[in-house]
Amino acid sequence: AQKVTQAQTEISVVEKEDVTLDCVYETRDTTYYLFWYKQPPSGELVFLIRRNSFDEQNEISGRYSWNFQKSTSSFNFTITASQVVDSAVYFCALSEAPRAGGSYIPTFGRGTSLIVHP
């Protein structure tokens, strides 16, 4: 069975602080995919990133960066110089490899609510 744990229920920071959202996963699959989604106050989940289990390179996109460590089964997300607009609920998710022509079927963590104060 797959499981995603986001131990931080809520994080509160002041603007311009760096913040890291933790994600720990469990799976028996050797090939799997990890995701991060953002849920702003408007409600819809917005895809941020997908990584496969064979690619442990860290990824940076602007102020966002992701650290994937297979040894600790973690896929942490860091926001540098946080802004008020980053306030949202962030979900980490895990999917087994889809069959040919199939879709990812993510299992989501419980989410971390990030509040960035001005």
Place this chain on the structure above:
Amino acid sequence: DAGVIQSPRHEVTEMGQEVTLRCKPISGHDYLFWYRQTMMRGLELLIYFNNNVPIDDSGMPEDRFSAKMPNASFSTLKIQPSEPRDSAVYFCASSQVRGAKNIQYFGAGTRLSVL
């Protein structure tokens, strides 16, 4: 292109009433997913369709829940009869596998309150 469109955005009903939630996926997408989000259980997958055919409904909590996808541009999730514990935000998502990034795009959700 418009995103995934869900209606209504908010629904308040009384216990025992039938509730129908609607979803229009992104045009050309071949997968459609229904999720439920609650404080207690987080985000749960209820059912998903591929090319309008239900593939896995193991997440549907009870026989009171049913979902249909009569065509590629419309799906419904029906609860009959509704109960207070069904109160949640219901999300629809769609994705396109062939020749695409295979990313799930979510609607804004329907917030259901059963009194």
